[in-house]
Amino acid sequence: MQQTLPDIAKTGSLVTGYDVYLFRQGNHSRLYEKLGAHPAVAGGTEGTFFSVWAPNADEVSVIGDFNGWRAGEDPLTVRGDDSGIWEGFVLDIGHGTLYKYHIRSRYNDYCVEKGDPFARFWEVPPKTASVVWDISYAWRDRAWMRCREEVNTPDAPISVYEVHLGSWRMPGERRCNSYQNLATELADHLLDTGFTHVEFLPVMEHPFYPSWGYQTLGYFAPTSRYGTPQEFMHLVEHLHLRGIGVILDWVPSHFPSDGYGLSYFDGTYLYEHALPGLRYHPEWKSCVFNLARNEVRSFLISSAVFWLERYHADGLRVDAVSSMLYLDYARSAGEWTPNVYGGRENLESIAFLRKMNDTVHANFPDALVIAEEATAWPGVTAPTATGGLGFDLKWNMGWMHDTLDYFALDPAFRRYRPDLLTFSIWYAFSERYILPLSHDEVVHEKSALIGKMPGDEWRKRANLRLLFGYMFTHPGKKLLFMGGEFGQWSEWSHETGLEWHLLEYAPHQGILRWVTDLNRLYRREPALHERDADPAGFEWVDFSDVEKSVVSYLRRGRSADDVVLVACNFTPVPRYNYRVGVPFGGFWKEVLNSDATEYGGSGVGNLGGVEAEQVPAHGRPWSLPLTLPPLAAVVFTPEGA
Structure with a gap:
């Protein structure tokens, strides 16, 4: 990889006073260009410039394999502008160097080794070091990027195939795919079946593989489990060259409490809330971001922009928006504190979501931002200027639950619950919706989609085809989790992958052919997609x-x-x-x-x-x-x- 290294000989820093101002105002959308590890030149000597936000630290140094992981050998210096940013230049290290920050807090003599919140790459878990990495890449998808507005507009056909990268194809027992090897085969499948977009469960680095990526720590790094950043770029690029959009799951609602990560970063609750009633997420046993803190907003908004800018993502699906909107989400009476007006609405999160969407749309007007929001919160896809949250699409969870409940009924009893089928039209045009049959519906003993259907095997398959036919002709964009397209019998497991062998049998070939023909009809007929929100x-x-x-x-x-x-x-x-x-x-x-x-x-x-x-x-x-x-x-x- 060749790039022109920044020269910090004159300033001694990549961080300017204006950067600090934007950071502290919550308005910096490209912090990844300033904080973290950046190969650079100083006085004609190559090395790496490090900068990290740790306002309550007494000492910070860079440790790694280059100095025997000894604290104090390569100290950083705190800036004199009250920003809390520590920075410094380490000679003769660069691309591929393992490192962490050794932080000594000013409180209680607390010492800790932390990974870099802005790391571009990490060691393969369970190892926990950050890696200095040059993510330059010679992109070849200019034609796609120039024209992608045509496939992301509200009146375009959007049919999304949801994928967990590690288990879509498993070449051998308990082996994961690689970004590089997956590209051609995944693109072939998407083209053969007619999907317009693929959505990846979070690719951002995460310590616990069974979290499927939803316990994110590396907000600026694709997981190293499947390859390097450039290999992930190749996957995105290849999909673009084949005419397929790429949507990434993104999790700004919570993060895991692993000791080397963001939690209690400098001996204080820096990224998470200090108040226990706000800090801990009872449903996921994780930490909740303090979105009232401007620096945290800058961190997360920069992450959103990063994936769209540096990895050419065509959209972000924002996970667990409902948990961000309500102070009492998953909490009982007495476990939460009302807002300043006495309500349950999380005013800081609402402001953050609006700011994030406005920033993304100002920089990438042709990108999609999609909310996983499961309540009747008004105006999720309405413009922020009119009081909405500013998303482009919202998952229609009501449609999903009602529809699956209806299909689970024996046909003899469906006459008693027509409301489960018809009620969705009453609100179908209140938002711009996407109809999800997602991974959440085929795990945790909920059974596969086909397993939810009543009757013998023939009737189960017929019901599944009917479900897909109803879905693809109902107002709203479409999303289907992998395996559903050919009627997988088993619940999805991240450890075992999909039951591709079922395609040796005619009934499952028929289901796949049905989904393929539905996708083709959906894309061909303007009546099925042009006026989804009208x-x-x-x-x-x-x-x-x-x-x-x-x-x-x-x-x-x-x-x-x-x-x-x-x-x-x-x-x-x-x-x-x-x-x-x-x-x-x-x-x-x-x-x-x-x-x-x-x-x-x-x-x-x-x-x-x-x-x-x-x-x-x-x-x-x-x-x-x-x-x-x-x-x-x-x-x-x-x-x-």
Whole structure:
């Protein structure tokens, strides 16, 4: 790797007074250019410039394999501007050097060895040293970056494949993938199945592998478990060159309390809250960021910008937003303190989320920021200027829970709970939603998606195909966790990977073909994606036939010709000559049928389409006498549209 090293001979520092000002105001969005370890030149001699925020330290020194890990050999000097930043230049070390900070606090003679909060690379866990690393890279995805706005706009088809990198493919027992080896095979699969984006469970460095990355410590480093930063860049670049967007999970809500990490960093609660009722996250047994502290806001906002700028990510999915919005989240009465107005809203977190979204959108207007938010908090995707949080999309957790609860019912009892299916339309346009069938739904004894379906194996597969058909025609963008696309039977395990061997069998090949064809139809038909957040994009034909558990609806694009009709039969009983009203006459082509034999179905259908009859139905002048297959979704478009 070749780069021009910064020369600090004159200033002795990379950190300017203006940097300090922005940092302390909570407005520095590129701290990674200043803090951390940076190979540099001073007086013609190469070395590394180190800087770390430790305002309550009495002494800070850099330790590593270059000085025998002896404290005091390479001391840092605190700046004289009350910033709390310690800095210094260490000669003759550079790329690949292992290091930590030895910190002696001014309180209680507390001493600790800490990894670098801004480290670009870490040792492979369970080792805990930071690594000096030059992350320069000759990117070749300029064409993608220039045009990616087209695939990230609200009216574009966005179909996301959620992936845990370590278990998507496992070449051998308990072996993880490498970024480098994964690139071609993953891109091939995404292109074959028609997904537009891939979302990676957190790739940021984390000490505990079974946390799947959600216990993050390296907010500026991809995990070394799968390779180097440049190898991760290659993975992103390769996906871009194949026309696939990359979304990264990002966790600003909490962090683990491992001793070498951010917790109690300089002998004080620096990154986390000092108050016990705010500091500890009872659900995840982790530390909660003190978002009232400007320097912490700068740290996290810089992390968000870093992944978008240096790793060319196309979006961030922000984890556990609900836990950030409410002071009483996962806490009982007496375990939390109300805000200054006596409410449960976390005002500091709200301000941070708005600031983060505004900063990201100011720098990367074509990037997506997606909220995992599970409550009815208003305006999650509304602009911050109108009081919203400023996200681009929000996970529709209500749709997910209700839909899975409905599908878990025996078809004989579905007539009693049609509300689980229809209620989502009442709020479908209150936010810009993405419909998630995520990793959280196929772990912790919840069973795989296909295992949630009632009946024998045939009915389980039919129900799963029906679920996907309903999902891909419902308003909202799409997200499906790996393994669901071919009907994996087992719960997902990060230790064992996916059951790819199931694709040796025709029924699972059929499910994969169904998901592929749904993706292609979703991308091809503007009516299925253009007006996802517009009530004019959806129209019930009939949701009142609760006895037969049949619903039908229209999806509409901006053009009057862009119309799609969907009919879903949620029972195993075929319905013949079932009349469904349509807005105009002519031939309606059956473009998809989840009961087709190529998908593993029974082959009941409409022989390619149906001619509309001038028989009024459902308040419309024309209607179609349809055959509705058992446990199936059928999709029609008017011929010539």
